[in-house]
């Protein structure tokens with residue numbers, strides 16, 4: 001077996017039936033079709049789940065009618081230099097450009113640790129991004145934004161202004177990341193979506209490598 005990988009943060013929450021999904025969406029479940037200890041020659045599992053599960057990548061198709069599906073996305077969004085930024089924002093509010101005024105943007109991918117969501121116990125008042133912040137980051141060359149909450153928009157948003165601002169700037173989205181134990185700074189991000197054609201999102205195994 002290979003050595004345990006060094007200098008890696010796994011920022012993916014474990015996938016279990018307790019992992020929170022959006023209200024009305026399909027939570028994760030698995031079914032064992034056959035089992036080694038019940039006379040099968042192998043163990044075989046089928047899973048049933050939303051694609052917006054834990055750490056996941058949204059496709060443009062999730063919020064735009066003719067948008068790209070997740071399997072068609074350019075994977076270069078999801079691999080490369082990345083910066084983790086911790087913010088302290090009041091619950092239920094969004095992050096504005098003002099809130100990160102003193103922070104130098106050092107990478108093409110920015111992950112925000114808001115610490116306002118527990119992946120196994122849903123709360124409505126998580127922190128979101130703002131359209132102004134997305135525009136500011138895009139003007140600095142950012143191509144991907146990620147967050148440790150179930151959405152880049154506020155929970156009760158219907159028109160999804162942040163998703164739309166991200167789309168307008170041709171950026172990519174990661175949601176549901178686990179960032180509480182990751183210190184601020186620069187990393188290499190690897191968070192590849194599955195090549196699900198015609199589908200609006202995909203779970204990712206998201207990791208950060210220390211540079």
Ligand SMILES: Nc1ccccc1C(=O)C[C@H](N)C(=O)O
Nearest residue numbers: 022024025052058150151152175
């Ligand atoms: N799964 C849902 C079910 C109902 C309403 C919204 C969602 C979402 O996916 C919201 C969130 N903006 C997301 O991209 O994960």
Ligand SMILES: [Zn+2]
Nearest residue numbers: 052058175201
């Ligand atoms: Zn999503």
Ligand SMILES: [Zn+2]
Nearest residue numbers: 058151152175
């Ligand atoms: Zn989303």
